[in-house]
Amino acid sequence: NAGVTQTPKFQVLKTGQSMTLQCAQDMNHNSMYWYRQDPGMGLRLIYYSASEGTTDKGEVPNGYNVSRLNKREFSLRLESAAPSQTSVYFCATGQNSYEQYFGPGTRLTVT
Amino acid sequence: GENVEQHPSTLSVQEGDSAVIKCTYSDSASNYFPWYKQELGKGPQLIIDIRSNVGEKKDQRIAVTLNKTAKHFSLHITETQPEDSAVYFCAASKRGADKLIFGTGTRLQVFP
Numbered sequence: 001n002a003g004v005t006q007t008p009k010f011q012v013l014k015t016g017q018s019m020t021l022q023c024a025q026d027m028n029h030n031s032m033y034w035y036r037q038d039p040g041m042g043l044r045l046i047y048y049s050a051s052e053g054t055t056d057k058g059e060v061p062n063g064y065n066v067s068r069l070n071k072r073e074f075s076l077r078l079e080s081a082a083p084s085q086t087s088v089y090f091c092a093t094g095q096n097s098y099e100q101y102f103g104p105g106t107r108l109t110v111t
Numbered sequence: 112g113e114n115v116e117q118h119p120s121t122l123s124v125q126e127g128d129s130a131v132i133k134c135t136y137s138d139s140a141s142n143y144f145p146w147y148k149q150e151l152g153k154g155p156q157l158i159i160d161i162r163s164n165v166g167e168k169k170d171q172r173i174a175v176t177l178n179k180t181a182k183h184f185s186l187h188i189t190e191t192q193p194e195d196s197a198v199y200f201c202a203a204s205k206r207g208a209d210k211l212i213f214g215t216g217t218r219l220q221v222f223p
Contacts, residue, residue, distance in 0.1 A: 004154075033210065042215040043155070043200065050209040058210070090154050098143050098204060100211055102154035 002026055004103035006091050012109045013081045021076040021106050023091030029101075031094045032074035034058075034066060036087040037105075043090070049074055081110045113138040115203050117214030124191050125222055132217045134201035135183040141203040144184045145211070146175060149198045159186070191221045 007022045023032065033048040035058075045058030049068040063085060065077045078085060086109050094100040114137040124130050136144075145160035161168045161175045161184065168175050172191075177184040188195055198218050202211040 031209065043213050045210060048210055056209065092154075094211075099145060099157055099160065101157065102147075104154050 004091055004093055004101055006089075006103040006106050008106060009104070010107050012111065013078075014111055015082060017081050017110075018077070018079050019081065019108075020078075021089055021091075021108075023074045023076070023103060024072050025091075025093040025101075026072065027093055027101060028071070029093040029095045030071070031096075031100075032068065033092040033094070033100065034064075034074070034076045035090045035092065036060065036085075037090060038087050046076065046089075081108075083110045086110045113141060113203060113205075113208075113212040115201060115212050115214045117201050117217060119217060120215065121218045121220070123220045123222065126191060126193060128191055130188045130191050130195070130219055130221075132186045132199055132201070132219070133183060134185070134203075134214050135181075136203040136212075137182070138203070138205060139179075139182065140205045141182075142206060143204045144175070144177060145202050145204075146173075146186050147200040147202065149200065149216075151197075155200055188219075191219075193221050193223055195219060196221045 004025045030051045034046040035043045044060050047066040049055045052071045067075045089106045091103040092100040117134045142163035147155035148158045149155040172189050174187045198216045201214040204211045
């Protein structure tokens with residue numbers, strides 16, 4: 001039972017490159033979330049999926065797209081990376097807007 | 112929409128002392144209040160939560176209190192230890208909401 005897994009753990013991109021961050025959960029939760037956390041800052045919600053087949057924008061969606069592939073997987077895509085997207089990205093899962101469980105994070109640097 | 116304010120942003124205590132972190136929320140319909148601990152280089156981890164039908168909940172050295180009238184809730188850590196050093200986040204949610212609303216975090220440092 002791995003809980004919430006994220007790949008990759010670390011990534012360095014050049015400005016303009018694209019990449020997809022992967023998240024998978026084995027907790028059978030309906031909801032999945034993507035957050036970013038900048039140094040010394042709190043958690044900011046990028047996108048979320050309340051259930052399979054639905055996605056909604058969070059606080060900071062610009063520059064990102066998401067796909068809820070199935071109940072287990074929720075991916076975050078950067079189409080054209082910018083230095084402002086240098087951050088740590090966390091995926092989380094939850095049930096019925098209550099407890100959320102976070103993955104270990106992906107540390108992304110855009111040069 | 113819901114807003115959660117968290118204070119203080121940083122807190123330093125001596126090992127063995129108590130630490131208190133406070134949060135206030137704006138939506139009176141909120142009924143679920145979790146606390147997360149984030150250690151360096153890791154994702155936030157749920158450590159305790161409280162629902163609006165109770166006023167206090169304890170788990171060993173940590174406790175959470177809720178004052179629905181004043182719309183604030185607090186995390187209390189007693190007999191602090193160096194391993195309690197971390198960033199702590201409060202959050203709030205309500206039935207039917209799709210997401211948690213997080214506070215801005217408190218960096219707790221426990222000095223030996």
